[in-house]
Amino acid sequence: MNEVLSYFQIGANTFALTVAGWIYLAYIKNLNSTVKLKDEQVKTVEKNIQFWKDKVSELERRSPEHVEKILSERIKIREDEIVRLSEDKNIHKHEIDLKNQELLRLKSEVEKTKDLKRTFDALDFFIEEDDELFSKDAEYEIEELGFVAVDSGQLMITDPCYIDSQWKDDDLEILRLYKDVENSNVIQYGKDFNHYDDVINGYDQSANQLLASGRIEALEVDYTDRITFSYAGASYATLSNKGYGSMPFELGHEGAGIAVRTVLGDGMYPVYAEKYDGKMVRIYFNLL
Structure with a gap:
């Protein structure tokens, strides 16, 4: 009888252990499923974060501010190099000159980029997320278009x-x-005189002599009311103290043209184009 009870007890314990094992396995499987679900959720969140990071980075690369930041970083590197090379000027003089030239060029490009941004702001220009005006890897470059003769x-x-x-x-x-x-x-x-070496009545000296001694000085003539859309009007504009002027339409409103005085006078003046992502966004010419 005792043996039967003993076997029965063993069987009951075995059954209890088996049931407990099933429960444990089910619990483990549930934990694994939960962990996998959490892992999937984490991966989804990470993908979303990366997606928005890429979007932000793409928008930043489209903007003039991004170009300005890159150029500013390059300028900082060049300035550090110049300081380092300046410690031994005799050995590195040529290299310093090259770095200074590159530094000036980079600073000029920064100013042009800032001006491009100001133009966008003035036009209330905004690049939408799907706007393909500029690519995400847009590059800033300057191209010489040709020359304009000035006489x-x-x-x-x-x-x-x-x-x-x-x-x-x-x-x-x-x-x-x-x-x-x-x-x-x-x-x-x-x-009062027709030639600068003629003696002016009442002075017993020529205009050149009076100018050299400081007795007489040139007066600025205001030609503002004479500026028209003509060669004479352009000349009146560039002869002004400002050196430039806006030429009006026949009805009187502005916009017919702009006349500007050169620094060195006559000659051949190169015209340049600023390109962003291969698109011509501005043209300019040096006046000297």
């Missing part, structure tokens, strides 16, 4: 279609006025 010491920017419809043939009349610093008398070229 009057000035350049004009206009739309060619306005030349036939708006251009005038006004006469150019340049006034050369001089003031006597002692008595404030005004002397006019072409009226």
